[in-house]
Amino acid sequence: MSEQAVKRYVIVGMGVRSAFYYQAIIQKHKDVAKLVGICDTNQTRMNAANDRIEELGGERVPTYKAEDFDKMVQEQKADVVIVTTIDKFHHTYCIRAMELGCDAITEKPMTIDEEKLQAMIDAEKRTGKQIRVLFNYRYAPHHTKVRELIASGLIGDISTVHMDWILDCAHGSDFMRRWHREKANSGGIQMHKSIHHFDLVHFWLGTEPEMVYCLGGLKFYGRENAIKRGEKNLGERYLGNEDAKDDPFAIHIDKNAQLKKLYLEAEHEDGYIRDRNCFADGITIEDTLSMIIKYKDGAVMTYNTYAFAPWEGYRCTFNGTKGRIEINVTEGGYSAGGEAVTKHGLTDLEKNYIQGGVEQTTIVVYPLWDKPYVVDVVKGEGGHGGGDPVLLEDVLVGAKKDDFKRAAFIRDGGNAVLVACGANKSMATGLPVNVQELVKW
Ligand SMILES: NC(=O)c1ccc[n+]([C@@H]2O[C@H](COP(=O)([O-])OP(=O)(O)OC[C@H]3O[C@@H](n4cnc5c(N)ncnc54)[C@H](O)[C@@H]3O)[C@@H](O)[C@H]2O)c1
Structure with missing residues (x-):
């Protein structure tokens, strides 16, 4: 396969789902696809993704913070942007990817309200590029x-x-x-x-x-329902929470290697708490x-x-x-x-x-x-x-x-x-x- 036939991919949003794509790119489909950059608001999660990429037999790729998304696409001459951020930002990156001349592949849901959907429809028409949604x-x-x-x-x-x-x-x-x-x-x-x-x-x-x-x-x-049923554990999160020990709804992000690396050790950067109590407010x-x-x-x-x-x-x-x-x-x-x-x-x-x-x-x-x-x-x-x-x-x-x-x-x-x-x-x-x-x- 000639070098021209290899498409250059970047991924934005390096949480748990992104691995589904980068694993396929660096392993089974490496003759047609190359991962050339990753982007996120959180550097720790990007570093964790690079560690995993190495474990899977790939090479570490350049990391870019969210504000440098344009720079990544341009510097790395990306053909396709894969969007695996939290849902409310899918439209932002799909639209910008197309404006920068790339096609976009986004996780579901394509977006979360009709204004953002309209903006995506308009951007696709304006740029002549394409959004693909992964309905697995x-x-x-x-x-x-x-x-x-x-x-x-x-x-x-x-x-x-x-x-x-x-x-x-x-x-x-x-x-x-x-x-x-x-x-x-x-x-x-x-x-x-x-x-x-x-x-x-x-x-x-x-x-x-x-x-x-x-x-x-x-x-x-939620808290109100939990109080009505007499649930015992109403703490904000499970980490460091005595009552979480025998709560079947609890997860223990300090005990699971993946959750620890992706979320607990990344928390100091953006305050993303992965283990909120499902019976807590908010x-x-x-x-x-x-x-x-x-x-x-x-x-x-x-x-x-x-x-x-x-x-x-x-x-x-x-x-x-x-x-x-x-x-x-x-x-x-x-x-x-x-x-x-x-x-x-x-x-x-x-x-x-x-x-x-x-x-x-x-x-x-x-x-x-x-x-x-x-x-x-x-x-x-x-x-x-x-x-x-x-x-x-x-x-x-x-x-x-x-x-x-x-x-x-x-x-x-x-x-x-x-x-x-x-x-x-x-x-x-x-x-x-x-x-x-x-x-x-
Ligand atoms: N099709 C499926 O079966 C399936 C399964 C799981 C997740 N998903 C989808 O994948 C997406 C990601 O889910 P996840 O479970 O990996 O979530 P996650 O919380 O593990 O990862 C989301 C990532 O987005 C990053 N992020 C947040 N705001 C950002 C921004 N403004 N710019 C760049 N990055 C930003 C976060 O730092 C985090 O690394 C979601 O849209 C979800 O719906 C699909």
């Missing part, structure tokens, strides 16, 4: 399979979708421990997390959202949401999520003019520090059912006048049932022809953001929101 869920084999089944017309036109996607306590509480807990940073779990679910429905049905109605609230986390997001979403193709979804469930996964049903599809997925094993979640005390059957990536997926097709049947899903190696390596190859090497059209760009990212904007507006006003009126494409 699309690439998980069971999700791709659902798209294939629906697109084949197997169950006819879809009239209604019912999705019940629940987040377990280990995962749900982690949104309450750090920046996600403030809506101004993340847009809430409807923006930060449910955005995956909203996008999947757009992807599965091949449609766009039109109207959103939402009721939601903070029903479990949470401005919801942990429970019930929504109705109407789509352009006439389908309607009822959607429920909550972030304090005993297990993680979802049940989704699609009701069509020729039949019904049901998909049940048990996920789990999320842990803040990435350490293995214990399976101690479970039988082999239970272990298989309860933990370990995409543990259990069942897709059943119910034709109107025929016998129901289970659809096989072939999983691959790697994260999200083998979806992550496919995604990384698609992004870094370039798409082979993809019959499922999984690559997501500004309109896809934006439509998912619009559903979450609609949820936030609807909760504020008590009214349904026509979300396509929020921006001009």
